[in-house]
Amino acid sequence: MDNGEFDEALHVAENAVAKGQFDEAELLKLNELRQKVAVAFFKQKHYENFCELAILSELDPREVLAMFDVLLPFPSGFQPRMMSACGTDDDFSTAFVEMRIFLENYLRKVRELRWAKEFARDIDAVLLRLMSEQKVFLNPEDMAMNFRCSFVDCCEWMRANDRRKFLISIAFCFGDCETALVLSRELSQSEKILLDWINFLLKVGQDGGVIDGLKECPIKLNHSKVVESLRCDQSTLIRYLEEIKSLQVTLIVSRKPVQQIRLCICIT
Numbered sequence: 001m002d003n004g005e006f007d008e009a010l011h012v013a014e015n016a017v018a019k020g021q022f023d024e025a026e027l028l029k030l031n032e033l034r035q036k037v038a039v040a041f042f043k044q045k046h047y048e049n050f051c052e053l054a055i056l057s058e059l060d061p062r063e064v065l066a067m068f069d070v071l072l073p074f075p076s077g078f079q080p081r082m083m084s085a086c087g088t089d090d091d092f093s094t095a096f097v098e099m100r101i102f103l104e105n106y107l108r109k110v111r112e113l114r115w116a117k118e119f120a121r122d123i124d125a126v127l128l129r130l131m132s133e134q135k136v137f138l139n140p141e142d143m144a145m146n147f148r149c150s151f152v153d154c155c156e157w158m159r160a161n162d163r164r165k166f167l168i169s170i171a172f173c174f175g176d177c178e179t180a181l182v183l184s185r186e187l188s189q190s191e192k193i194l195l196d197w198i199n200f201l202l203k204v205g206q207d208g209g210v211i212d213g214l215k216e217c218p219i220k221l222n223h224s225k226v227v228e229s230l231r232c233d234q235s236t237l238i239r240y241l242e243e244i245k246s247l248q249v250t251l252i253v254s255r256k257p258v259q260q261i262r263l264c265i266c267i268t
Contacts, residue, residue, distance in 0.1 A: 035054070035057045035059045035063070035082065038050050043067075050064075055109075055110070058115045060119060061119070062080065062122055063082045066078075066079075068099075070096055074125070075122055076119070076121060100130055101134075107123055110123065111123050121149045121153065124149040125154060129154075129157055132158065135166070136166060138166070138169040138170065142173075143172070143173045147174075150174070151174045155167065164183055164187055168187075171183060172206065177213035178213070181197075184197065194213075195226070198214075198226065207233055207235070210230070210240070215243065227241075
């Protein structure tokens, strides 16, 4: 059955429903037909029609995501059931570049719907993969999205696709500062990446992660540079100086109107 026939069949079925001619079993068949038509719309790049019908019929978004090899596998091991019914296109993944923005927006919308909670883990894992195609790190707004996948769900794909920097931000997003710092070490032995992450965490209000991360830091740091990075957050700076035992610190509190903390640091 081609797309035109799907559309016509759907129109006939919906008219019958409107006239009260279908029982519950027939209504289920109608919904399956809607889902097939939605997939057909997607494959023809009729995105607006697809989105409307897919949400109406509560189509599992993984049915269309499975068309893109670059986004697979799903963490749950899900296998699509509709591909044989709607047909597949061996070259369909070549359209990924032009579709990825739509796919990201579609998943952002669907993940908020009640019926999509059943596959939230896979949706969010794939959403992060899509986001990594267009940005190097998660931004503060992204990190507030309460992703329902895990770091493990993301790790293998991100590594395989050379998204290690993005994976670092995922680790911080899930509160795993130690893993984030280990990943940073894999990327570079320099301290620049770690200092950049200190600034990033302070900007997104994750000052607790700064202290935890520095205590477990796998790289030898120039502590005076760390102190310089922390000057913008006095409370975190003081906690750092109190908790990092390798520093001998003398605090001289200025009596000037603008209270400043002057630090005399001797690195042991």
